Amino acid sequence: xxxxxxxxxxxxxxxxxxxxxxxxxxxxxxxxxxxxxxxxxxxxxxxxxxxxxxxxxxxxxxxxxxxxxxxxxxxxxxxxxxxxxxxxxxxxxxxxxxxxxxxxxxxxxxxxxxxxxxxxxxxxxxxxxxxxxxxxxxxxxxxxxxxxxxxxxxxxxxxxxxxxxxxxxxxxxxxxxxxxxxxxxxxxxxxxxxxxxxxxxxxxxxxxxxxxxxxxxxxxxxxxxxxxxxxxxxxxxxxxxxxxxxxxxxxxxxxxxxxxxxxxxxxxxxxxxxxxxxxxxxx
Amino acid sequence: xxxxxxxxxxxxxxxxxxxxxxxxxxxxxxxxxxxxxxxxxxxxxxxxxxxxxxxxxxxxxxxxxxxxxxxxxxxxxxxxxxxxxxxxxxxxxxxxxxxxxxxxxxxxxxxxxxxxxxxxxxxxxxxxxxxxxxxxxxxxxxxxxxxxxxxxxxxxxxxxxxxxxxxxxxxxxxxxxxxxxxxxxxxxxxxxxxxxxxxxxxxxxxxxxxxxxxxxxxxxxxxxxxxxxxxxxxxxxxxx
Numbered sequence: 001x002x003x004x005x006x007x008x009x010x011x012x013x014x015x016x017x018x019x020x021x022x023x024x025x026x027x028x029x030x031x032x033x034x035x036x037x038x039x040x041x042x043x044x045x046x047x048x049x050x051x052x053x054x055x056x057x058x059x060x061x062x063x064x065x066x067x068x069x070x071x072x073x074x075x076x077x078x079x080x081x082x083x084x085x086x087x088x089x090x091x092x093x094x095x096x097x098x099x100x101x102x103x104x105x106x107x108x109x110x111x112x113x114x115x116x117x118x119x120x121x122x123x124x125x126x127x128x129x130x131x132x133x134x135x136x137x138x139x140x141x142x143x144x145x146x147x148x149x150x151x152x153x154x155x156x157x158x159x160x161x162x163x164x165x166x167x168x169x170x171x172x173x174x175x176x177x178x179x180x181x182x183x184x185x186x187x188x189x190x191x192x193x194x195x196x197x198x199x200x201x202x203x204x205x206x207x208x209x210x211x212x213x214x215x216x217x218x219x220x221x222x223x224x225x226x227x228x229x230x231x232x233x234x235x236x237x238x239x240x241x242x243x244x245x246x247x248x249x250x251x252x253x254x255x256x257x258x259x260x261x262x263x264x265x266x267x268x269x270x271x272x273x274x275x276x277x278x279x280x281x282x283x
Numbered sequence: 284x285x286x287x288x289x290x291x292x293x294x295x296x297x298x299x300x301x302x303x304x305x306x307x308x309x310x311x312x313x314x315x316x317x318x319x320x321x322x323x324x325x326x327x328x329x330x331x332x333x334x335x336x337x338x339x340x341x342x343x344x345x346x347x348x349x350x351x352x353x354x355x356x357x358x359x360x361x362x363x364x365x366x367x368x369x370x371x372x373x374x375x376x377x378x379x380x381x382x383x384x385x386x387x388x389x390x391x392x393x394x395x396x397x398x399x400x401x402x403x404x405x406x407x408x409x410x411x412x413x414x415x416x417x418x419x420x421x422x423x424x425x426x427x428x429x430x431x432x433x434x435x436x437x438x439x440x441x442x443x444x445x446x447x448x449x450x451x452x453x454x455x456x457x458x459x460x461x462x463x464x465x466x467x468x469x470x471x472x473x474x475x476x477x478x479x480x481x482x483x484x485x486x487x488x489x490x491x492x493x494x495x496x497x498x499x500x501x502x503x504x505x506x507x508x509x510x511x512x513x514x515x516x517x518x519x520x521x522x523x
Contacts, residue, residue, distance in 0.1 A: 148387040151379050158368040165327060166383045167353035225370055225419065 007127060009246050013239030014130040015191045016210055018137050020218070020234035022069075022184030023211035028230075029145070030177030031157035032080075035091035037185045037211060039098025040072040041204035044186025045193035046105040052117040052194070059120060062190050069186025072098060073178035081171045102201055111200040119194035126195060133191065137184070138231050144180075145227035153177055154227075185211070209265055214238035216272045244268060284475055285443055287326070290335035295321045297499040299335070305442075306473035308466070310486040313496035319479040322496070323445045326477070328352040339443065354384030357441035359433050361448035366432025367420045373431060374416040377401045380435035404434050407464055426457035433461060437468050444469060446478040450485065458482070462489060483515035 019041065026034035044065035051061040072094060079090035106112055121129055144150045155163040156173040164170055185207065193199040218237025222229050248256055248264045256264065284307075290299040295318040303309055313319050324330040326337060328349030337345045339355055360366050368376055378397060398416070405413040408430045412423075420428060429449060436444060446465065450458035466489045469476045480486055486493050495503040505513060 144389070147389045147391060148378075148382055149389055151375060152382075152387045154371070155368055155379055158370055159365070161329075161365060162368060164329070164349045165353050165358050166380060167350050168387070169348075169350050225372075 005246055005250070006243070009242040010239060011126050011130050011195065012192075013242040014134045014235060015188055015195060016214060016242070017134060017235035017238035018191065019185050019188035019207060020211045020214035020238045021137065021141055021231055022181040022188065023208065024215045024230065024234050025141075025177055025181035025184065027212065028215065029154055029157050030174055030181075032174060032177060033088050033091065034073075034076060034178060034181060035088060035208060036072055036076045036094045036098070036178075036182055037091075037207045038204040039095035039102065040069050040182040040185045041189035041192075041207040042102045042199070042201060043068050043072055043098055043105070044189030045199040045203055046102045046112075046189075047186070048190035049112045049114055049193050049199040050105055050107065052114055052119065053112065058118060058122075058194060061194075062120065062187060065186045065190035066183045069183040069189075070179040072186065073180070073182030074175060076182070077175035077178040081174060099201070106199065106201065110202075111198060114193065114197045114199070119197070120191075121195060130191070130195070134235060137187070138235065141180075141184070142228040142231045145231070150227070206262065206265070209269065210238075210241065213241045213265060213269045213272065216269065217241055220272055220275060241268065284340060285326075286336075286338040288336040288338065290322075290325060290332045290337070292318075292321060292325065292330065292332050292334075295499055296325075296332075299499075299501060301494070301501065303443075303475050303477070305475055306470075307492065308469055308476045308478070308490045310478045310480060310490035310493045311496050312480065312483070312486055312493060317496045318499055319496055320447055323358065323447050323477065323479060326443070327356055327358045327445055353441075354439075355441055356443045356445065357383070357436040357439065358445040359429075359436045359447065359449050361451045363425050363428035363432055363452060366435065367423075367428050369421045370419065372417050372419055373405075373412060373423075374398070374401065376420055376431060376435060377404075377416075377438060380438045383439035383441070385439075400438075404438065405431075407468075408434065409460070426453045426461070429453060430457075430461055430464070433465055437472075437474075442475060444474045444476045446476065446480075448479050448481065450480070450482060458485075465489075483519050487513060487515060 023037060026032045047068045048061040048065040051064055052058060076090050076094045079085040079093060080087055085093065103110070145154060152163065152168045153173050153176060155166070155168060156170050156177070160170050163173070189204065192203070214234055214237040216237065217240050218233030221236055221240070222233040224230065245261065245264055245268070248254055249258060249261065284305045285303040287299055287301040291297055299322070311319050311322065321330060325332050328347060332345070335345070336343060344352055368379070381397060401416065402413040410427055410430060412427060412431065420431065423431065429452065433449065449465070450461055453461060462485050468474070478490065493505040494501050
């Protein structure tokens with residue numbers, strides 16, 4: 001693997017690290033199996049891309065993508081909490097509906113190119129920009145999880161009955177977790193589209209798997225329960241996932257090609273799940 | 284202070300009436316399936332009665348949600364796992380419980396004053412937990428977790444304390460210790476308490492009034508005068 005490939009993996013690792021934080025928030029923090037992510041990833045990318053094409057500031061496009069992700073997460077939460085649709089089904093339904101919405105956002109075309117548009121990476125080293133964005137996201141999310149509100153949010157995923165008897169409104173917390181999680185995923189989608197210079201309607205397929213792989217790898221590597229370390233572990237897991245996939249695809253010994261990506265990803269997740277976890281540290 | 288009027292939840296409980304004064308310690312006994320835990324769940328707001336009224340300090344709280352009731356009513360369950368959060372530290376569990384009924388904003392919960400309070404409360408347990416504040420609750424034994432859940436329930440200034448077979452999963456020594464701590468705090472802080480137990484000795488030793496729940500009704504009450512003649516074995520025969 002060349003240095004250029006390694007740096008590229010690092011860049012993608014940071015983008016999907018943000019996606020992994022979103023999945024960590026829903027799957028681990030609030031214990032909600034949210035499958036909206038495949039749709040909200042493209043939603044973020046689509047909203048950001050269409051705003052860039054309309055001449056808006058690329059940072060404003062990122063904020064708009066985050067807002068769109070919040071709305072997607074809230075829709076899943078509303079289905080689950082107020083209409084009593086199961087967690088998995090509400091995520092699937094919103095993700096399914098987002099396909100059409102994303103197409104509408106993209107003005108009916110399945111892909112858009114951003115080659116001539118100004119993005120947050122224009123004129124700068126993408127690695128530096130992504131490192132700065134990742135640092136900001138890491139700080140905000142970690143800080144949030146160690147606040148009194150964040151503690152209540154974490155409690156809902158650990159022991160919802162105890163949370164209720166301690167005055168925490170589970171419905172409110174679930175909605176907050178879903179909104180934040182999908183906001184991160186949409187931000188990841190927006191960054192990915194600006195980084196790659198295009199958006200495709202099928203770009204989000206497998207986001208859930210990529211994110212989960214990153215979360216699981218991170219948990220195995222850094223088995224600490226501190227939110228500061230857990231959020232950092234999402235980035236580390238994402239980066240390692242990218243390196244492993246890239247290495248597997250480029251390894252002549254293994255004889256694998258690009259079409260084997262899903263096979264490699266699936267096998268990697270299975271491997272990560274079966275290797276024993278070290279005892280969680282209190283740090 | 285706490286009044287239950289004509290509480291019904293078919294087919295478990297039928298037309299229950301109960302009145303507790305401030306600081307009173309009432310023990311409810313009864314066979315398995317008699318509806319004791321259901322009664323506590325109704326008071327805590329986890330179950331809504333089909334009929335009847337719950338009044339706390341002259342306020343009807345029958346339709347108030349469990350989350351909103353938590354300001355005034357604290358509950359300790361029989362399963363220590365239900366009363367604590369496994370993957371959080373002892374400190375985080377206590378900080379979470381200390382904020383019951385308060386606004387949970389974006390401030391940090393790491394405060395020195397809290398630490399002092401938590402250490403003093405945990406020291407009452409004589410289990411050495413005050414020196415293990417940053418340890419995960421998952422590393423504690425069942426007895427230690429139950430003791431922690433009791434301290435968590437007592438941290439906030441709730442008026443009513445519900446104890447649901449809190450010593451059921453504990454060894455005799457730990458059970459005795461937990462009961463003594465609970466009784467000591469309840470008496471000192473004048474907390475109105477309803478406790479469910481299958482331990483007749485605890486029922487007679489710690490409470491002001493013992494109530495037998497059978498067939499969905501309060502079938503007998505043993506006030507202090509009646510209880511002088513009672514022994515744990517005699518009380519146990521009342522189940523039959």
